[in-house]
Amino acid sequence: MAALVHFDEAGQWGETLVCEQPIRAALQRYGLACGRWPLRDLGDGSIDAVRAAYHGELDGLGLAVRSVDRVQLRPDHAGWPELRQKFIAEHTHDDAEVRYFLDGAGIFYIRVDGGFLALLCEAGDWVAVPAGTRHFFDAGEAPSFDALRIFTAPEGWVARPTGAEAPPLPLFDEFVAGLLELTGHAEPACDL
Numbered sequence: 148m149a150a151l152v153h154f155d156e157a158g159q160w161g162e163t164l165v166c167e168q169p170i171r172a173a174l175q176r177y178g179l180a181c182g183r184w185p186l187r188d189l190g191d192g193s194i195d196a197v198r199a200a201y202h203g204e205l206d207g208l209g210l211a212v213r214s215v216d217r218v219q220l221r222p223d224h225a226g227w228p229e230l231r232q233k234f235i236a237e238h239t240h241d242d243a244e245v246r247y248f249l250d251g252a253g254i255f256y257i258r259v260d261g262g263f264l265a266l267l268c269e270a271g272d273w274v275a276v277p278a279g280t281r282h283f284f285d286a287g288e289a290p291s292f293d294a295l296r297i298f299t300a301p302e303g304w305v306a307r308p309t310g311a312e313a314p315p316l317p318l319f320d321e322f323v324a325g326l327l328e329l330t331g332h333a334e335p336a337c338d339l
Contacts, residue, residue, distance in 0.1 A: 149165070149252065149267040149268065149269045149272070150163065150164065150165050150170075150265075150266075150267040150326055151163070151164045151165075151169075151170040151173055151174065151264060151265070151266050151267075152164075152264070152265045152267075152322070152326070153173075153259075153262060153263075153264055154262050154263045154264075154265060154314075154316055155261065155262040156261065156262050156263075156314070157315065158263075158314060158315030158316050158317075160317075160325065160329075161262070163326070163329060165330070167182075167183065170266070173264075174264070174266070174274075177257065177259050177264065178277050178280075179257065179264075179274065179275065179276060179277070179280070180208070180274070180275040181266065181268075181272065181273060181274045181275070182272075182273055183271045183272055183273070184201060184204050184247065184271060184273055185271070186249060186270060186271055187200045187201070188200065189249075189295075192215075192217045192295075193215070194212070194214065194215040197212075197215045197295060197297070198212060201247075204273075205297070208245065208275060210243055210245065210275075210297075210299050211299055212297055212298070212299065213298060213299055213300055213301045214297075214298040214299075214300060214301050214302065215295055215296070215297050215298070216295070216296050216304060217249075217293070217294070217295055217296075218292070218293070218294050218296060219292075219293045219294075220286060220290040220291070220292055220293075221290070221291055222289035222290065222291055224290065227290055231285070231286075231290075233306065234283060234284045234285060234286075235283050235284070235285050235313070235318065236283060236306075236308050236313075237256075237258065237281055237282065237283045237308070237309045237311045237313075237314075238281075238282070238283065238306035238307055238308045238309060239278075239279050239280060239281055239282070239306075239307045239309060240276070240278060240279075240280075240298070240300075240304075240305065240306065240307065241278055241279075241300060241305065241307065242278050242298050242299040242300035243275060243276065243277055243278050243298070243299045244275070244276045244296060244297070244298055244304075245273055245274070245275045245276075245295075245296075245297040245298075246268070246273065246274050246276070246284075246294055246295070246296055246297075247272075247273040247294060247295045247297065248268050248269060248270050248271065248272050248273070248292060248293070248294045249270060249293040249294060249295065250270050250291075250292060250293040251269070251270065251286070251290075251291040251292030251293060251294075252267060252268060252269045252270075252286070252291070252292060252319075252323075253267075253268055253284055253285065253286040253290075253292050253294065253319065254266065254267050254268070254284065254285050254286070254318075254319050254322055255268065255274055255276070255282055255283075255284055256282060256283050256284070256285070256314075256316060257276070257280060257281070257282045258280075258281035258282065258311075258314075263314060263316055265316065265317075265322060267322065267323070267326070278299075281309055281311070285318045285319040286319055287318070287319035287320045287323075288319075288320055
């Protein structure tokens, strides 16, 4: 995991974690799980190929995988502004979702008591979001990621919007800039 930041309800930047073990422990307090898997060849990217490549890891999650899809977005994706609006609207799922990043980066924002968690994920990272968890996702103005979405329901990605007002949180680009500044690495040439 690249970073986990706790924001209060007003969107104030709080505790920042950048090491895998503390991030994992912090997420577990909220019923979430995360980790890293080695990047492997997924062949055609089908559910069978994913199961074959990651059978041990998926079994370790204890989830009955029924649907897998792959989202690949690049900066020139024509439909990104509209798609982004769907992703950044807070929603839940009726089933558990595991997101595994094959390339690039994105941020999961999870509503918790007293505020929000923002989890920056990069290639090799996975996060498991339990059913009913209020969350949203962003990959910035110019997205660059390739991720598998793994579900326990055969329908796959079905968002249930909460209707909640957008929280005052920094989205991907502002978040990354803030994180780089916080760690003393704010340089124009530095990107994920």
